[in-house]
Amino acid sequence: MIVLIRRLQNFRKEHRTEGPGNRQSLAIRHCDAGSCNGCEHELNLLSSPYHDIQRFGLSLVSSPRHADILLVSGSVTSGMREPLLAAHSAMPEPKKVIALGNCAIGEGLLGNSELTGLGVSQLLPVDAAIPGCPPTPEKIVSAILSLAKKS
Amino acid sequence: MTDTFRNQVAELLNNDYTFGGLYATKLSGSVKAVFISPNGALKILECQVQSGEAPSIADLVPSNWDEREAHDLYQISFNGHSPLRPLVEHDPISDHWTVAVKGSDVYQIAVGPIHAGIIESGHFRFHVIGDRILFLDTQLFYKYRGLEIAAENKTLHEGKRYVERMCMGCSVANALAYVQACEEIIGYIPSAKLRILRTVLLELERLWNHLNDIAAICAGVGMSLGNQIFLVLSERIRRLNFSLTGHRYLSGTIDIGEIKPVLTADNIENIRSELESVRLRAKEAWRELIFNSSFAARLEGVGVVDTAQIRRLGAVGPAARAAGLKEDFRAHSTKLDYENFEAVIPENPKGDVRSRLEQRYLEFLQSTEIIFRLIRKTDILTDEETACEPKPLGIGITESARGRTLCIVEASEGRIERLHMRTGSYANWSAVAYAAVGNLLPDFPLINKSFELCYACSDR
Numbered sequence: 206m207i208v209l210i211r212r213l214q215n216f217r218k219e220h221r222t223e224g225p226g227n228r229q230s231l232a233i234r235h236c237d238a239g240s241c242n243g244c245e246h247e248l249n250l251l252s253s254p255y256h257d258i259q260r261f262g263l264s265l266v267s268s269p270r271h272a273d274i275l276l277v278s279g280s281v282t283s284g285m286r287e288p289l290l291a292a293h294s295a296m297p298e299p300k301k302v303i304a305l306g307n308c309a310i311g312e313g314l315l316g317n318s319e320l321t322g323l324g325v326s327q328l329l330p331v332d333a334a335i336p337g338c339p340p341t342p343e344k345i346v347s348a349i350l351s352l353a354k355k356s
Numbered sequence: 357m358t359d360t361f362r363n364q365v366a367e368l369l370n371n372d373y374t375f376g377g378l379y380a381t382k383l384s385g386s387v388k389a390v391f392i393s394p395n396g397a398l399k400i401l402e403c404q405v406q407s408g409e410a411p412s413i414a415d416l417v418p419s420n421w422d423e424r425e426a427h428d429l430y431q432i433s434f435n436g437h438s439p440l441r442p443l444v445e446h447d448p449i450s451d452h453w454t455v456a457v458k459g460s461d462v463y464q465i466a467v468g469p470i471h472a473g474i475i476e477s478g479h480f481r482f483h484v485i486g487d488r489i490l491f492l493d494t495q496l497f498y499k500y501r502g503l504e505i506a507a508e509n510k511t512l513h514e515g516k517r518y519v520e521r522m523c524m525g526c527s528v529a530n531a532l533a534y535v536q537a538c539e540e541i542i543g544y545i546p547s548a549k550l551r552i553l554r555t556v557l558l559e560l561e562r563l564w565n566h567l568n569d570i571a572a573i574c575a576g577v578g579m580s581l582g583n584q585i586f587l588v589l590s591e592r593i594r595r596l597n598f599s600l601t602g603h604r605y606l607s608g609t610i611d612i613g614e615i616k617p618v619l620t621a622d623n624i625e626n627i628r629s630e631l632e633s634v635r636l637r638a639k640e641a642w643r644e645l646i647f648n649s650s651f652a653a654r655l656e657g658v659g660v661v662d663t664a665q666i667r668r669l670g671a672v673g674p675a676a677r678a679a680g681l682k683e684d685f686r687a688h689s690t691k692l693d694y695e696n697f698e699a700v701i702p703e704n705p706k707g708d709v710r711s712r713l714e715q716r717y718l719e720f721l722q723s724t725e726i727i728f729r730l731i732r733k734t735d736i737l738t739d740e741e742t743a744c745e746p747k748p749l750g751i752g753i754t755e756s757a758r759g760r761t762l763c764i765v766e767a768s769e770g771r772i773e774r775l776h777m778r779t780g781s782y783a784n785w786s787a788v789a790y791a792a793v794g795n796l797l798p799d800f801p802l803i804n805k806s807f808e809l810c811y812a813c814s815d816r
Binding site for chain 2: 267268
C-alpha cells in the first residue's frame, strides 16, 4: 500500500489542475434527469486525483438540503420532472442551477418528444450552462469555479 | 398457435439454445423471440398477436422484463404472465407494481429515483428487518426517452445517432450492434481492416469501463486509495481515446461501412506504449489490493449469484463469467477480429463481489493482449469489402463491458420500421435484485457497483 500511496502523491504533484487563489466554498448536488450516463462518468472524475475539487472548496453532497448548486444532466424526461422539482424545492436559498451537457441545455438529440423535455430551463431558472456531449471534467470544474467567482 | 410457439421455444431450449430477447414488432402485429445456439447461430421465433394477446414464455426463459415492456409500449397482454406488472409505465398506485411487504417486523425502505451519489436515476424498494435485505424491487425507466420509437422512419444512417445516445458508457458496443444489423440489411460484409478497427474500439471501451468498475468497487468499500489509482488508469484510457478519435468515449467512431483513420502508424505506437504503461501500473495496484486482507474481507461471499441462478435469470457478461459460466459472445463474433478467442474466468469462480472484481481485472489483461495482437497486424490487411444478399431484418450482437448486447433492426426502403436494443445491463438487472437478497443493506452499494450496470442502457 505504501507504494501506491507514494505513486498517488507523485501523480498529484505532476498532474493536478491549477485552481483559483481565492478561497470559497460551494456544495453541489447532482441530479440525473434523463442523461445517457456520459455526464455522470465525467462528473465522477471531479474527485479523481486529476482534479480533486475539494481543494477548491467544492464538494459534491448527498442531499439537496445541503446544496448551494443543483447540477442537472439530461433533457428532463417525463419520469424525472417531479423528482427534479422536488430536489430543487428542497434546497435552501440562495440556490443556483447549472445545466450540465447539451441535453440539459436543450440542444441534445432527444428521443420521443412526448417523453423528453427541452432541457432544464423549461422548468427551472438556469444560472449557468456547461455545453458538451459530454462536457469534459476540466470544463465542468472551470464553469463551476467561474460561477462561484461571480456569486 | 399458442401451443406451437411455446413448443417451439421448448424445443430450442432442449437443443441448448439460450434466450436472446423478445420484442413486439411494429407493423406485422407479432411478437418475436431471438434464440442463440451454443455456436452463436441465431434463430427467430414469431408468434402472431391475436386480439391483443400472446402466450407468455416467461416461465420457460428470462423474458420477464421483455414481456412487461411489450405490454407497456405495445399493449400486448401475455397469457400466463401474472401479475403482469408495469415496467416502463409508472403507475401512481404503488400496489400495482410493488410486491407487498409480508411478515412481522418486516418494513420497506424506498430509495431514489435520485440517489445520494453521482449516479443515474432509478428507484429501489428494499424489504428489510434491520439491516438484512429480504427482497429488492427495482423500478427503473425514469430515464425512458423513447429513443427506439424516435428512430423509426429515420434512415439507417440517421438511426445510429439515436443508438449512440442510448448510453455513453457502451456507445461503441451499442453502435456496433446496430451497425452490424444495418449491414445485414444492406448486404455488406466489412473488410478485414474494418473488422480490426472495430475490434480495437470495442476493446478500448471495455478497458476504460473495467478499470472504472474496479475503481467503483473500491469506492463501494471506502477503499479510496484503490479507487483513486484505478480512476487514474481509467482516465488515461479515456485520454488515449480522445487522442485517437477526438472523443473520450469513442462516440461517432462506428459507422455503416466506414473506416475512420484511427489506426495510423503514430496512433499505433501511442496505443502500444500507453497500454503497456497502464498495464504495468494496473498489475502493481492489483497485487497491493488483493493482498490487503481488510479489503478482501468486505468482498468475499457478498452478493452471490451462482451458475444456476445466472442461467435462470438470463444474466450475461462479466457477472455470468464470474459465476463460472464461460460464455462470451466475442467467441462467436465472426464480423470482428477475435481469432481463437476463449473466455477467461477466475480460477475459483464463486459469483460473489470478489469474483466479479477479479473478472474485470482478468478481462482487462485479456483486452490489452487482444489490442496488442491486432495493432501488430494492421499493415498486412486488405480493405476489400464483400457483399451478400440484402435482408429486411438484421441482427447485430456484441459483447459490451456489461455483457451480450443485441440489436434488431427491421427496415423497408432504407428506413427503420422497428429498432430494438437489448443490452447487457437490461439482461442483468434482475441478477442485481437477486444478489441483494440475504445481504446487509450497507453492502448494497457494493453489490450494485460490482455489476456496475447502466440505467441509460436499459431505459433507452
